[in-house]
Amino acid sequence: MKIKLFALSIALLVAIPVLAHHSFAMFELTKDVTYEGTVVEYRWENPHTHIILKVDPGAADPSTVGTWDIEGGATSIMGRQGWTRSTFKAGDHAKLVAHPMKDGVTKGASLFYAILPDGKRLYHDIARPKGEGGATSSQ
Amino acid sequence: MSLEHLWQMSYDSKTIDILRNSKHAIPIIQSFHLFGITLLLSAMVILNFRMLGIGFGEIRLDVLAKPVWKWATAGMLLAMATGFFVFLPDPARYAANKSFLTKMSLLAVAILFQYTLYRRVLRSESSARAPHRRVIVPLLSLFLWFSVGWAGRAIAFLG
């Protein structure tokens, strides 16, 4: 009886991704891609801040062309790194370094840092795991 | 060997890469982490509310404690085992997170308290013919375990 229950729960849990049709938002954490373009929307909110960025054709990296959803962290975490609700607004030019989604199709990326006009880096979080130029990175 | 070297071993490991790069593994492990937490916390609610005299009063403490204590232990072990596998593929991120460090400290205190003083009190009340209403021990237990829970949530929101 217990075994049947256990098997049923595993089966159902495995079925969830199938039922959901979408892929996970898994990001290629070892890949840093620079997205440069115009801010369509700057959503300063919880649980994640989002910067919708439009990269025009003719960009240095052709793989970045299009409209991207670049996801940051929670407001208090980003706030501690210097971000505010008015760091960007629609129409601003922005240069963001982020990790693209693994599936290679969905235009989503996980924010690493923004490069401000004066060249200063605005990181999304204090934690800088591998691939993020942190203490453990060889970069 | 510094901590950084230790973390780097995880990032360099091909075996851990499988876990790290898997689409579903970490979220599923996190779900089981939450099952363990829910099991443990509800066990604490049941036992502590009973000792405080605010709930489950119609059932004798020894009848409650027998299965519920086991749930608490099972939940805790599940949470810890899954927690380890959430930490393992990205140790530097967690080690740099103040809320994570707070959670680990609170967890150590909670486990120590649970398996020494708390268990002794639970046993003596369970076997007493007329168990008295306890206040400090159950409140401390609830406070410690729910604080661990909140610290866990703070990892993503406070850093």
Add this chain to the structure above:
Amino acid sequence: MTIVEICHSIQQTGWATGFRQADLFFPLVEGTHILSLSLSVGLVLMLDVRLLGWGFQSETVSKVMRQVMRWALPGFAIVIVTGVLLFLAQAESVYTNSYFRVKMAMLVLLGVNAAIFQFKYYPEPFMWEKSGTVPAGAKAIAALSLVFWMVVIACGRLMAYEL
């Protein structure tokens, strides 16, 4: 107006935006939602355990149910209120999220499951309680309850993994 459009307008209101931008209040509501699972779903577990014959055999099902509901009802109230707040704040993002949809479908199934138990087995608990055996149907309901709740919790966690 489509549902998505309605959700969009809700998400754009000043209240919803303010709630999403709140440094402390948003995590407080979300954390309460998750931790109050132990005051609701976790307690229902006790009833499921009794029905499945895995514990509390010395106590009648009615007694266990009564003890559980005393705290599970306010517990569920907390989960639901916080859930509604979280939904309203992110109505469109959440409504279009596949995992959210599966979660809601599961909750409907759980409601049906609970209703069947309430109307089929609970009006006459004294009938089968006296015999000491829990009817197979009631056991099935308890088993499904356990599995469905695990799916609900997992879906809640997985929602964050879809952009």
